[in-house]
Amino acid sequence: MIVTISTSGLKRAKWWEFLLRFVVGGFVTVGAGLIAKRFGPGFGGLFLAFPAILASSVTLVEKHERERKQQKGMRGVIRSRQAASADAAGAAMGSIALIAFSACVWKLLPGHSLGWVIGGATLLWTAICAIVWYCWKQNFLRH
């Protein structure tokens, strides 16, 4: 399956959903910083991978899919939970790339410039995401 760009997801989204994500993102970022300050960077660093964004996105995917099906006269309960499950499965694959991102920053940051490390680690995250997703999709199609 080819990856496509579609604005239908944006059309279904309400203004408060964007606000919710902004507020959740803000709180998690502040929270991670405060925990690191209180308990040290060793413990605080865990929260740089806190799944608040995933939790909100999975919930919104379920809601949007259910509304889409209900507009067509269906209940959409099962389909919406399948869509939410697929979203979470994608995040599981993305977290493999996040492990690589973190390792890259950990090892390279002390000896290199911040810009290069962030840029390189983000590129690494993108590449690993694409490779893991492609491999999963190929395997998925065979079964």
Add this chain to the structure above:
Amino acid sequence: MIDIILRFLIGGVVVSAFSLISDLLKPKTFAGLFGAAPSVALATLALTVMKEGKQYASIEARSMILGAMALLVYAAAVSYILLRFRKPALPVVLVLLLLWMGVATGLWYVMVS
């Protein structure tokens, strides 16, 4: 206080940007990759380096590896439970945050001990 407000704004903007990209992409499994984007890390790394130094940020990144491992377990569990038991998403994602916390702190405890 200014530091907290700045972190809140940058975190909100970066997380919203990744969410927006995720909304635009299909299929759902590909869009879901952005649920594990390094959004919080990207939002805080520059501020942390400026205020606390590279070594401090490096230690945070080392622990983030453990947080990301816990995220892998969390996301796989959410996906499995939604697909297998078809429970509503909100209670599933909220209850399983305890799983993330347990795995992350467990791995951290193993690392430090």
